[in-house]
Amino acid sequence: MNEVTEPALRKDVPAIEVRNLYKSFGDNEVLKGIDFHVDHGEVVCVIGPSGSGKSTLLRCVNRLEEPTSGTIMVEGVDITDDETDLDKVRTRIGMVFQQFNLFPHLNVTRNLTLAQIRAKKRSKSEAGEVAARNLAKVGLKDKATAFPAQLSGGQQQRVAIARALSMDPDMMLFDEPTSALDPELVGDVLDVMKQLAKDGMTMMVVTHEMGFAREVGDRVVFMDGGVVVEQGKPDDVLGNPQHERTKEFLSKVL
Numbered sequence: 001m002n003e004v005t006e007p008a009l010r011k012d013v014p015a016i017e018v019r020n021l022y023k024s025f026g027d028n029e030v031l032k033g034i035d036f037h038v039d040h041g042e043v044v045c046v047i048g049p050s051g052s053g054k055s056t057l058l059r060c061v062n063r064l065e066e067p068t069s070g071t072i073m074v075e076g077v078d079i080t081d082d083e084t085d086l087d088k089v090r091t092r093i094g095m096v097f098q099q100f101n102l103f104p105h106l107n108v109t110r111n112l113t114l115a116q117i118r119a120k121k122r123s124k125s126e127a128g129e130v131a132a133r134n135l136a137k138v139g140l141k142d143k144a145t146a147f148p149a150q151l152s153g154g155q156q157q158r159v160a161i162a163r164a165l166s167m168d169p170d171m172m173l174f175d176e177p178t179s180a181l182d183p184e185l186v187g188d189v190l191d192v193m194k195q196l197a198k199d200g201m202t203m204m205v206v207t208h209e210m211g212f213a214r215e216v217g218d219r220v221v222f223m224d225g226g227v228v229v230e231q232g233k234p235d236d237v238l239g240n241p242q243h244e245r246t247k248e249f250l251s252k253v254l
């Protein structure tokens with residue numbers, strides 16, 4: 001079986017580039033002209049109040065939501081163009097959700113190998129090797145045969161990260177990956193994400209973890225009311241915000 005290989009990664013354009021993006025759900029205009037980008041190897045943390053459109057922006061980036069208008073380029077490919085083969089682009093994007101979305105009836109290894117075998121056409125043994133390598137990366141080598149229900153929420157989220165990594169993504173999107181976790185389990189997941197960032201992974205992280213944004217983010221983007229209000233280096237946006245809306249939000253969360 002020949003593994004499916006993807007076209008070469010374009011480094012001369014941003015990993016993600018969003019231009020003038022609008023998204024409405026019925027009468028509710030949630031994104032109102034967003035310009036946003038993530039460079040290769042960059043960690044961009046998107047923060048903002050509940051309902052500001054952070055998750056919707058992230059979900060538009062791999063077309064889990066269809067934008068109302070605007071352009072989204074992923075590694076130079078226009079994913080808002082109807083002619084684009086979305087599946088090919090999606091395989092380059094690893095996605096981690098608030099709810100871990102593991103298959104409950106499959107053990108950890110099978111959770112990691114299923115998509116590799118189906119979408120990447122890897123053999124079972126090859127997929128198993130990749131799975132083992134990524135489980136080791138998230139510190140869960142000893143859980144290969146466990147079922148999701150036997151794991152803590154933090155362990156399940158680390159399995160979800162390992163599953164995404166097993167598809168060899170060029171970039172990872174995280175949608176509030178620690179929001180569903182008990183506080184004492186959050187650190188282990190953030191540590192795995194920190195290591196990924198150190199290894200050079202391109203990351204877009206929607207998060208309420210301001211400590212993570214400050215320590216790990218290369219750039220922080222503050223959204224409110226469906227627009228990007230302010231963005232810049234974490235120490236600037238979080239430590240010396242320029243806009244009243246940013247100041248007001250940070251006064252509540254820091």
Ligand SMILES: Nc1ncnc2c1ncn2[C@@H]1O[C@H](COP(=O)(O)OP(=O)(O)OP(=O)(O)O)[C@@H](O)[C@H]1O
Pocket residue numbers: 025028030048049050051052053054055056057
């Ligand atoms: N599938 C959907 N159908 C209808 N409305 C939606 C849908 N998804 C999101 N919305 C609405 O879009 C708005 C923005 O939601 P979104 O989840 O993007 O915000 P958020 O900034 O990520 O908030 P939170 O931090 O609470 O997750 C909300 O008013 C929400 O109700």
